[in-house]
Amino acid sequence: xxxxxxxxxxxxxxxxxxxxxxxxxxxxxxxxxxxxxxxxxxxxxxxxxxxxxxxxxxxxxxxxxxxxxxxxxxxxxxxxxxxxxxxxxxxxxxxxxxxxxxxxxxxxxxxxxxxxxxxxxxxxxxxxxxxxxxxxxxxxxxxxxxxxxxxxxxxxxxxxxxxxxxxxxxxxxxxxxxxxxxxxxxxxxxxxxxxxxxxxxxxxxxxxxxxxxxxxxxxxxxxxxxxxxxxxxxxxxxxxxxxxxxxxxxxxxxxxxxxxxxxxxxxxxxxxxxxxxxxxxxxxxxxxxxxxxxxxxxxxxxxxxx
Numbered sequence: 472x473x474x475x476x477x478x479x480x481x482x483x484x485x486x487x488x489x490x491x492x493x494x495x496x497x498x499x500x501x502x503x504x505x506x507x508x509x510x511x512x513x514x515x516x517x518x519x520x521x522x523x524x525x526x527x528x529x530x531x532x533x534x535x536x537x538x539x540x541x542x543x544x545x546x547x548x549x550x551x552x553x554x555x556x557x558x559x560x561x562x563x564x565x566x567x568x569x570x571x572x573x574x575x576x577x578x579x580x581x582x583x584x585x586x587x588x589x590x591x592x593x594x595x596x597x598x599x600x601x602x603x604x605x606x607x608x609x610x611x612x613x614x615x616x617x618x619x620x621x622x623x624x625x626x627x628x629x630x631x632x633x634x635x636x637x638x639x640x641x642x643x644x645x646x647x648x649x650x651x652x653x654x655x656x657x658x659x660x661x662x663x664x665x666x667x668x669x670x671x672x673x674x675x676x677x678x679x680x681x682x683x684x685x686x687x688x689x690x691x692x693x694x695x696x697x698x699x700x701x702x703x704x705x706x707x708x709x710x711x712x713x714x715x716x717x718x719x720x721x722x723x724x725x726x727x728x729x730x731x732x733x734x735x736x737x738x739x740x741x742x743x744x745x746x747x748x749x750x751x752x753x754x755x756x757x758x759x760x761x762x763x764x765x766x767x768x769x770x771x772x773x774x775x776x777x
Contacts, residue, residue, distance in 0.1 A: 680766050
């Protein structure tokens with residue numbers, strides 16, 4: 472609201488009187504002994520004469536903000552003024568001009584992003600994939616190639632680069648294959664306590680900072696898929712008879728240097744099927760899966776079999 476003083480100067484007055492006084496309504500406002508008398512006032516703005524509908528309250532002239540802004544429009548000094556009824560306030564924006572039909576801006580409601588529940592398998596573990604913004608404190612791990620420690624910040628997590636299954640489900644929320652009751656009698660898997668491993672270096676002139684995070688949830692996906700296809704290979708059962716339900720193979724969760732040729736990503740069910748159907752009896756099937764990050768960005772989940 473603007474007040475025109477006796478010398479013709481313009482001064483801003485902070486405070487709120489009823490919206491009818493600010494934004495329209497011919498009726499005079501009277502409350503608690505305050506009387507507003509409507510009056511048309513001739514005003515000179517930058518040499519231009521304008522007629523403003525005002526109110527006289529206790530000897531001072533008051534004008535509607537929108538009328539004042541409309542009168543300033545010709546000089547390019549107008550402003551946006553709207554009444555925010557939901558919050559009982561005036562919203563003035565000097566970066567925008569006058570618009571008689573403008574509505575009060577709607578408050579942007581924050582979107583609550585739920586923290587995903589840990590992915591839980593049948594072996595008593597819970598795994599929560601890293602997400603953008605997480606910081607992983609890595610301790611150096613003794614490996615044949617060496618590793619480094621320190622804080623590793625996730626600049627792009629798997630939620631920013633998901634892959635889809637055949638039915639359109641987004642990872643990392645892809646459910647495991649349904650557990651079958653006969654699998655209860657199979658040897659249970661043992662999951663190693665594998666901390667994140669970090670490697671740094673340079674290849675072909677490009678620096679890399681790689682983080683590998685063991686993913687037991689995807690390891691269990693591999694195991695359940697092996698169980699699903701194992702019945703189609705008689706060699707994997709006692710007396711070559713799948714109906715005995717006595718497996719002639721074991722599954723070991725480990726990774727070795729010679730597993731590289733058997734790596735695949737993203738997940739492909741038929742890779743497991745092909746491997747299982749071509750495996751002989753008395754075999755130890757080694758499986759492993761980890762999430763791979765490079766320079767802070769999620770690349771993929773890699774699967775190993777041998």
